[in-house]
Amino acid sequence: MSSNQAAWLDAKEIALRVGPAEMPVPQPNEIIVKNKAVAINPLDWHMQDWGVFIQQWPTIFGCDVAGEVHQVGANVTQFKPGDRVVAHTINLVTGKPQDGAFALYTAVPANKTAILPASVAFESAVVLPLAIEAAACALLKATAGEAMPGVPTPALGLAQPSLVPKPIGKTLVVYGGSSSVGVMTIQLAVACGLKVVTTASPKNFDLCKGIGASSVFDYRDADIVDKIAAACKEDGSFVGIVDAISTPETYKHDLEILSKLGGGHLACTHPPPTEDVPDSVKAGMIFAVDEVADPIWANFITPALENGTLKCLPAPEIVGNGLEHIQEALDKSKAGVSATKLIVTL
Ligand SMILES: NC(=O)c1ccc[n+]([C@@H]2O[C@H](COP(=O)([O-])OP(=O)(O)OC[C@H]3O[C@@H](n4cnc5c(N)ncnc54)[C@H](OP(=O)(O)O)[C@@H]3O)[C@@H](O)[C@H]2O)c1
Incomplete structure (x- = not known):
């Protein structure tokens, strides 16, 4: 017993x-x-x-x-x-x-x-689990629900990740690529066919590149906003930002990047910014228990671990x-x- x-x-x-x-x-x-x-x-x-x-x-x-x-x-x-x-x-x-x-x-x-x-x-x-659920919510939800009363969830609406990813011509910024949520969001975004631009401390650049980020920038760099905007402008395919860190400091960078790139989605791990958010920015907060992740549990995690599309990182x-x-x-x-x-x- x-x-x-x-x-x-x-x-x-x-x-x-x-x-x-x-x-x-x-x-x-x-x-x-x-x-x-x-x-x-x-x-x-x-x-x-x-x-x-x-x-x-x-x-x-x-x-x-x-x-x-x-x-x-x-x-x-x-x-x-x-x-x-x-x-x-x-x-x-x-x-x-x-x-x-x-x-x-x-x-x-x-x-x-x-x-x-x-x-x-x-x-x-x-x-894997909470970070996967957060990443799925950030990327896959097609319609916004409510993370908390009055706080919308993000609705980026990507198709499910693939075991054999093909580029879909879209670029996403993942702010905080070496965090648990960041690592999982990069992996799922790459499996959805996105190009990913991310931020981390230099000692974690290799980690971010190893899971498929195209470019990584030090978030302490004074020119971080310009560098990220330039990396995203290259092919005009920018769709938005997943901010895994979501502090006042990162929101300031997010809004500056979004402003330079004409707006887009902003998925946050905490309640999103409310001040100086232009209409072109659709901000929401992830809530990491969401049925949008269920197909990932049913169809993706096991084979993706087997074929290396998904790695147990950090x-x-x-x-x-x-x-x-x-x-x-x-x-x-x-x-x-x-x-x-x-x-x-x-
Ligand atoms: N809403 C939800 O459903 C939900 C779900 C999960 C997590 N969260 C929240 O999301 C946040 C992240 O969680 P986590 O477990 O992923 O965190 P974590 O792994 O503990 O975060 C540590 C990482 O944060 C990075 N970091 C710290 N400050 C940064 C900055 N200003 N810019 C970029 N990166 C920075 C560090 O990067 P370096 O070491 O490279 O400097 C470090 O690797 C937490 O606040 C958590 O509560 C919310």
Whole structure:
């Protein structure tokens, strides 16, 4: 008989407490994953510090799991116990503790789960889920919904990524190409056939080029706006910017670039700028639990990992083994990382 443990958050602004948790029971269309690795996202310490998105206390949170299928619910035919999988949890939406990643066992939707090729380790694969979901939302949504009341989601409306990408004559700027969201957005955009221009620190230029960015610029360069605009102007195919960082400083650059290039889409990871935004700029905020990503989970992730179209980057850094290391990993994430996904093995 299996028993569960979790890293509980009892109230905001306090450290996680590792303790017993009920064994999750799969609802129809759900899978129970026995977690082998979980990843840390900046959102997690935002939740811990500010209590955002938490619907009940105490709670179990966390977005990214990789592990073995323990049990499947009704209607789940594509997965079976023992399968090696990577999955995106939806505790952000449901608020249910059993849907949070920071536990030995987690309930995940079957439509946010993909089989791992034998060659891909759990520790590698767990860098994917939230970032993939964010990238899909940034690139693929055809009609804007609402990320939060009154805040539209972006609607760039690209076709699904391909395992054999062909250029479609469009250019996208990914601001913050070495972040987790940036790396995944570059990869999906390239798989959608886009030319990608991006920003990063010079030490991360090779990472960005290695996943298909055409050009990379240092965001600390005083001429960054002119250089990006020039790189995008070359063939007049600019469609917009995905800003993975989304701070006042990056918004200033975004709006200057968009102004030089005649406008376009601006997909943000936080609420978009509201001041000095011309009508030619269509700004929205990504919400990284969206059905637009479901076809990517069903049709893209497994074969794309197999054929190398999708790489498990940025590289994982294992903070420790065991739920008691999750707090340490959250603290490290809050201190800031460069081209790294912090993970904890279980
Ligand atoms: N709305 C949503 O659904 C959603 C989903 C996921 C994430 N997010 C948010 O998106 C943001 C990014 O998340 P993440 O996990 O991708 O972050 P991350 O990987 O922790 O970000 C670290 C990276 O940010 C880069 N960076 C920092 N400041 C930058 C700047 N001014 N310009 C360009 N790059 C810069 C660094 O690049 P260098 O080391 O190369 O300097 C570093 O590699 C977070 O604020 C997160 O909360 C939102």
